[in-house]
Amino acid sequence: MNTMRHILACATGASLLAGAAQAQSPGQAAEILVPFTAGGVVDIMARGFAVALGKQLRQQVVVVNRAGAGGVVAMASLASAPADGHTLAYSVVTPLTVQPHRMKSMPFSPADIVPVCQTFENSFFIAAGPKSPYKDFESLRATARAQPGMITYGHPGAASSPHLSALELWRAAGLELSDVPYQGEAQMAPQLLSGQVALGAVTTAMVVTQKLQPLLVFASRRLPEFPNVPTSAELGYPIEPSGYGGLFVRKGTPADVIDRLESACGKAVHDPDYQDLAKKQFQMSEYLDRRAFTGRIAADYRIKGQLIPALNLTQ
Template identity: 45%
Template sequence: MTRKLPSRRLALAWSLGAALLALGPRPALAETYPDRPLQIIMPLPPGSGTDLMARVFATELGGILGQRAVVNNRTGASLTIGMAALANAPADGYTLAFTPVTPIVVQTHRVKNLGYGRDSFVPICQTFENVFHVAVPPSSPFRDFRALVDHARANPGRLRYGHTGPASGPHLLGEQIWRQAGVGLVDVPYRGEADFATNLLSGTLDIGMATSFLVQSLNLRSLAVASSERLPSMPEVPTVEELGLGRVASVTYGGLFVRAGTPEAVTTRLEEACRRVVEGAPYREVAEKQAVRATYLGRGEIGRRMATDEAVVGALIRELHLEE
């Protein structure tokens, strides 16, 4: 049976991570790691935006570490197949995962007998953040978020919003926003953004929880952005917090992970290499093409963020009865 830490201990477990696994320096290991190629598990299919970013990341990481890093797509079961593979790999730093955080902070609340728990991994760094918007088509009568909320209050249960599936990051984000705004909308799940885009443009859907990429490519009107600050590319769009809704747990970011138990010397070297990759021009260029933010956070910062967000979405999953 997989052991799960109580939520109040997750921040400590994730933020300190591998630092608690070693009692002293490992100079010999620090000098020799890595001495063979690395495998980076990618739980999304080849050709996806995150996969393209992972491949550039792997190339740059290999150049910094002096060993080739190979991307291995292990897809399926809402990204949990890839993470189970990491959980069963040796804790030596030669198998990593470049992944969204959802198979760790979301699926562990939904699925029993995953073969891993929230404490099975150590986050090395945050490598990207996919920013989502409350978006409407250009023909929508809603010019701002307040107009949408006023209409929803006057017409409860009439507005429909699309997202990319039950318990997906956009679904959980949307539910937090509507609850904090005090309105009830009908959620309509789709398999992906491309599936709901046509219905959004035709007016079958009133609203979509959409990425910056979809907003820009379809010229959608963004009424609010789930970001800590306004986006330079859309400075006129207010953040959710600016609208008075408070902080929302957006689990649409990801990073680099290793198995728990990986030596401190290895995680320290990987963290520094990760920073250099994410702050480098090649990786930032591919992220920009996907309209994704290349936002670096170190081990402690991403660990604390995951623990905070996990507590929020875990409670929401139970409230919405999204367990499988």
């Protein structure tokens, strides 16, 4: 079975099981599909959000993991689920903004998915290890321009959000660095700390836990936790990374159901327990309503549609 047929089989099977269960139990719990395996940051955030959302909806909300194909399996499951608001997804936006430009064919269209509200955001950094000679972005930029291709940087995987953020930065700044891909930040950490790679495109969690030296943060404003770290925007590179996500339903869900979910979603994001969880996971519980979230995704989709083919990141 090829990859696409496997994705379709997983999505269709999940949808049929969900539909059968709903027919048997009309008052069943709502399901939130998560595109990653249990135990990761997005999964942990989703489980905390499910509790907060359940309080607002006054019903049980359970998390169901549908990992695979960079989030495509979960979104395909959502797209084929009944359009009644009982099946939701808590996901990063990359299955809608990145994967459509990378994959030759998709088992669903981004138009099949309706954003409800943004629920979290993760900031990414260009950071140096303790043995790196670079203490600020200006020194990095000067050296990279003088020695094209000589500086190495690591990232947690091809076309991951940190990787794409770094590629956008190098392209905008006219810099050429040597790309060193890893299978996640855990694999990259010892190489960065030992100086095997000079820099890393990393998450907030890695900056904090590994005590890295951040040179810049991909953001429009400085983060309170890092007041001395300049943003990419203030350095002249207004880059919008894809490290954010939220709650989604499938197209065709009744408008009154979406309105109710949006209202509950906003209140859940501002739930003190959820906000506390976000801080512990080094995430920002950044809320955007449906209109703003939809607009941000659309703009991100257009940007990635230009970037990914130009960088030969299609599969």
